[in-house]
Amino acid sequence: MRKKVFIIFATIVFGLFSFSQENSFSFEDLETMKDDTIKVNLLNKLAWELRENDSLARSFALEAKKISESTSFYKGLSTSLTRLGVLNKKKGDYKNAEEDYLKSLVIEEKLGNLYGIVRAKNQLSKIYQKIRNYNEALRYSSEAIVICQKLDNKELLGSIYGTIASIYFDVNSYDLALESHLESIKIREKLDDKKNLAKSYLNIGILYNILRKQEEGVLNLNKSKKLYEELNNKPSLAKVYIALGVNHVIKGELDNALMYYEKSLRIKDGFGLKNKEIILNNIGVIQEKKQSYNLAEKYYVESINLATKEGNELQLLDTFFNLGKLYRKRNYNKKALKYLEKSHELALKYNRDLDRLNIYMGMAEAHEHLGNYRKASLFNERHIILRDSIDTKYRAAEIIQSKYEKEKREYEILKKDLEISNEKTRSTISENKRKTTQLYALYGGVILMILLFSAIFYAYKSKKAKELAERSQKLEVQKNIELLKKQELKSIKAMIDGQESERKRIAQDLHDRLGSMLSMVKLNYKSIEDNIDKLKQENKEQYSQASSLLDEACNTVREIAHNMVSGVLTKFGLIAALEDLKNTIKGTNTFQLELITYGLDDRLENSLEMELYSIIQELIHNVIKHAKAEDVSVQLLKRVDSINLTVIDDGIGFDNSEEKLKSGIGLKSIASRVNALNGVFNIDTGKGNGTTINIDIPLQ
Structure with missing residues (x-):
């Protein structure tokens, strides 16, 4: 184990430098650390920091899970399951990732942790999208939106809207995808979240390319490009260059498109990045438009070979279609049908309606030139039916865009009106200040004149009158x-x-x-x-x-x-009293006391607070007197209809037989108090195993 610790240290010393500074721990001490909440939190932190190294991160997450289960530390258990879910999703093991997040969700719902619930539901939505279970994906993301709005976590809300937009894009609901992208952008612009804004601008730019809205597309893509340049994110810039290239191809600006594709290719070569097959395909499109058919065929074949090797079926869909279209153009109709049919199979698999629309047209033309007029007519009919369906979605997307632009213009007008109003207010305040200063100056002059007159008046007073006045003044003082x-x-x-x-x-x-x-x-x-x-x-x-x-x-x-x-x-109130108790314990150096509260922003009924404080004080007294503990955790959670109190210590425990429990005066006193509150009192202990006491008290 010690050898393994040194390997870990050598691997992550730079990546975790700041983390080590904050927590002041030695990796060599990790093995000897006590199995408690502190160690679990540290292991989960390491698993997150090392998520790019699957084996190391997984070992830390599994150890955190094991300790959390043995100590009933549910918060730590949920976090370790989340870490394992991330690692399994990165590996493409969506089944185990789904199980991890479902278990985490159950725990977070029991704890009433809204943030944990949203996190689990959002990740489950992404997993179901990956396995093309879009109904479940939308269900979980919609539920996450509702809870996230209660939390008022804008950053997470923007991320969920981005996920929903991606799901709608996959099912060809471009109007809803556009609406979700615009909601995400609206949130992220207010937060000035540059990293995620760049991603949103890129995604909506790609969507506008598909909708053939080139001006909106290039506007958003240039915004994304500018932000990624500021962030110096070259891999993401490569994606933006590809999208800009597509935009210029649509506008017929082939040389500009080729320039962007070559820029993207240089970045991918420099960083050893994958997905070069999309660039090769797009260069093939440009060569085809320039009527360099042999060169276009060469790029298409290279793209197909690389996409087949990488298992990139979506790119194969596009390149099969492009090669089939090229063969149709060159009147190689049988070859054309071969590749168009391959593209059609993948278009059906991935529910790509726009691709199917173009494929049907190509297949109809190929059959017509081969003399298969019946099949040509069949594919023409399919093309017309699908086109009408897509046109309906496009019109809906245009309505969404128009509504967004109108809201944006109204917002800009409101913003200008507010600025004008603020300027008038500032001007009024400045004028009032000037007048007030003049008024004070006038008052000062009057007072000065009065004082001067008084001084002259009193100068003419006799000495005796002055003495009498001074004596009178002294008496008054x-x-x-x-x-x-x-x-x-x-x-x-x-x-x-x-x-x-x-x-x-x-x-x-x-x-x-x-x-x-x-x-x-x-x-x-x-x-x-x-x-x-x-x-x-x-x-x-x-x-x-x-x-x-x-x-x-x-x-x-x-x-x-x-x-x-x-x-x-x-x-x-109760929280202040418990903090005072915690500080008192801290001053005795008896043990480390952790106090966790949730949902107690408003005070409880006074008698209930007194009873809860008495119960906690009695439990702490029992720990001091009997447990010989080093760490004690007091967790007080307010739920919708109950109060949950959990006190955990790592002490020597005790015999939890019925006779032993009945003989304990302190425990009998606590049980009596809980019973008077109609509560439930449970003890989980054993000699040498520490003690966990759980109390649930219903709210009237």
């Missing part, structure tokens, strides 16, 4: 000082009275309860000291009694502390 002192004394007295009352209450508790108990302890020990030579049995009894009294004194101290903290609970 003294009177004000006396009034202030009296008021201050009243405030201080009230504060002291309040403090004194609190001191008396605490002193009374300490004297009447703790003091008397400790006095009894002192007497017992004094008795032992005075009679040390007496019977051993009697000494033992006195020691036992003293020990019992000490325990009771400790409980009393805890009750007094509870009385004191209840003020924090009443004033600031």
Whole structure:
């Protein structure tokens, strides 16, 4: 294992440099780390950072899954399943990826974690799209949209709209694909999310190419190109160059198209990228348009060979059609039909209506030139039926585009009106400031004149009059000082009275309860000291009694502390009181206390908060007294109709037999409180296995 750790370190030391700095861990220590939530989170983090290295990432994710299952750490288990889902999807193992994400979804729904639910549903949507189960893909993505809107997570919402657009594109619903792309772009433009905006502009540019809207297409593709150049993302630029090349071919600008294809080819060669077959096919199209048929055939054949090797069936669909069309043009009709039929098989497989439209026309022409007029008529009819269906979708897409452009223009007008309004407001504020300054200056002049007049007036006063005025002024000041002192004394007295009352209450508790108990302890020990030579049995009894009294004194101290903290609970609420308790535990260095809360933004009913705090305090006391734990996790979750409290420690555990549970005073007290709240109280423990206590309390 140590050798493996060093291999891992050598592989990822640069990629995880910042991660190591943040967490200050040594890969060599990973093996000796305790199997707890910290280790699970670290392993899941490593699995994500190393996702490009399948074997290493998978080993970390599997270990995180194993520990999470053994410790019932469901959040960590869900994350490890998500990591495995990513790795399986990258390998094309969609069946196992589906199982991983479905298991993760079940856990996230039980935990009520909305973000985790959206993440799982979005990934399931992508998997079902890959296996062409489009109904399920749309169902999961639509459900993800609804939940994501509740979360108000704009970045994730933009990603889901992009996924939906891709699904609609696959099923030839170009109007809905366009609408989803525009929604995604609208969100990402507001976020200024350059990376994902570049991707959206590229995808919608490709869609506009298909819809033969060249101007809209080149506009969006140039936006994508500019962003990828800023991001220095050369592989993605290669894709943009291909789309720009297609756009120029549609417009008949063949030399410009060829320039972009060659740029894309140079990037792919430089980075060792795949999918060069699409570029070879597109260059073949240009050579065909230039009537260099032999050269065009050469590029088509090279594209087919490379696409066959890479298993790129979608590219084979296009190139088979182009080669068949070329043979039809050269009057090699039997060869043409051979490749057109191959293209048609793939078009049916991948539901590519536009391709089928062109294929039917080519097949009709080939049969007509071969004298097969009946078959030619059949394919012409298929062409007409399919064309009418596609025209309907195009018109719907145009309506969507028109609506979007109208909304965009209205937004720009509103934006300009707002800017004009803001400018007027700023101008008004500036003018008001100027007038206010002038007014203050006038007031100042008047006051200055009054002061000057007063000074001249008092200069003519006699010395005696001045002394009387000064004496009168001093008396008035003294009177004000006396009034202030009296008021201050009243405030201080009230504060002291309040403090004194609190001191008396605490002193009374300490004297009447703790003091008397400790006095009894002192007497017992004094008795032992005075009679040390007496019977051993009697000494033992006195020691036992003293020990019992000490325990009771400790409980009393805890009750007094509870009385004191209840003020924090009443004033600031349960979460503040628990944070205060956490800080108190931290100061004792007894164990590490983790506090996780969810859904408690608003306060609960006061008596319920008091009961929950008392239960948690009693559970923490039991851990301190019996568990010998190093790590304790308190998880408090508010659901729609219940409160769930889970306390997990890694201590020594205890015998969970019924007799043992009944004999425990602390546990009986907790069970009584939970029962009074109509709740459910479960304990999962065993000697040496730590303890997990789960409490569910219904909300009225």
